[in-house]
Amino acid sequence: MIAKLRGLLDSFSADHAVIDVNGVGYLVLASSRTISALGAIGNDVTVHTEMQVSQDDIRLIGFATSEERDWFRLLTSVQGVGSRVALGILSALTGDELHRAIASGDKAMVARAQGVGPKLAQRIVNELKDKAGGVVLGSGGSPVSIVPAGNHSADAVSALLNLGFRPADASVAVAQAEVELGADASFDALVRVALKKSAR
Template structure:
């Protein structure tokens, strides 16, 4: 059982990354939220992992936080939710947002995720309502001072990849978001944040 990986980011795609651990490349599936926070190729990364073994494959799934991994385990315990759907939900919603949606029975919020229809969203809300007490809130992969969800965390990550310090990147994106509003696209957020940071 592989529970954690520490190594160098070798490469990544839309739904996975390859982590070089002592010369061995591990292909790890992950949410877009986790992938956007990995940094640049060659950086050291640490991922919590879940190993899935089926009749025809062994799959490694990676998470930026233990909280995200716990949500993945809960989601995949629901009938009809496989690893792909669980990662789509974790790409669309932070842990805090997911917790609020389940606690309030907001199936529409869960159904925002790619591949999740109204019936499946209802089943997720119903089945997990009594099971979510054990997950610690607060670490949902968002950046302090920024609204959860949206493209804020992705924009901060993009600025950090361009060489800005985390505090500078967060401040610039927060200003950009205040100017553009919560519905701003990732591209618009990054462009405006770069202008703010340059001043």
Template sequence: MIAKLKGLLDSTGIDHAIIDVAGVGYLVGASSRTLAALGSVGEACTVYTEMLVSQDSIRLMGFASGEERDWFRLLTGVQGVGGRVALAILSALEPAELHRSVAMGDKAMVARANGVGPKLAARIVNELKDKIGAAPIGSAMAGGLAAVPVGNHASDAVSALQNLGFRPAEASIAVAAAEGELGEGATLDALVRLALKKAAK
């Protein structure tokens, strides 16, 4: 399986790029964010890849970061989300935004992507919420979550959960979810209690 390509950017299209690796041109599907991050034609670039195999085709998808590829894998694991829809979501939301939207249950944000209706957005949020809480993907994604809680006691609550053995990303997700229910004016005690309940689910 091809996991990464490093070469020269040969050309780009609306939803794909061709990467020249030692004279061989690889056609990779890509989100608009990845295409923008690749640079100019003729420049060196690196893409992380995922191979999609179906009965009638084999397609290579390319991503500017490992986090984006991880999200693509998660998204395509949801019923009704194919490669095209997953790329549309990743074009509309960067990984940190998508992580926050799912963690906070923000279906409307996910539904901003082309081809994603309210029902599909709800399914994506519901199916992935537990997965990203139990298994945060990638250090950059976990780092992006550090800014999710915004209330006065949020950072203290995150620290409290970490002291109890929760990973930073798990603690951030739980505190952000608790804060979403209680509001930014919640007391530290209330925030920690609710965050513990959410983290233990």
């Protein structure tokens, strides 16, 4: 299993890049977000990877961050979501936007991605709500909060955890509160609204 590549960016197009690692060129499929993050040809780049092996194909998928790779794994666990659809979603939405869409049940936001119709968007939201409501499984299989540390959202999640909430429930409640109040909401407001939503 190839988990990471570090080398020179040899070439790229809209949906893939070639990474030269000691003279060997690895073709990696990637989201447009990851392609943009790689920069100019000749740059020294590092990509996290996921290898998919089937009877007639071996694919290497590249990601600018391990978080994006975690989202890819979650998305492809949903029936009907293959690697290209998952990359389309990750091209259209940041991890934070995807987190909010799933936590708030916003299928319309997920359906903005190319190749995702309303039915598939609904299935993604439904199936991932419990799996990714506020956490993403890290490489070791342990839950890792995807709310950025140090902001009001992370503090609010921490406050709910101290009140006895489960990690996923705390993150879902805070994400829903943030959708309602906006990204610049205060810590107190987030906690207050999150508690109200979780009490429904």
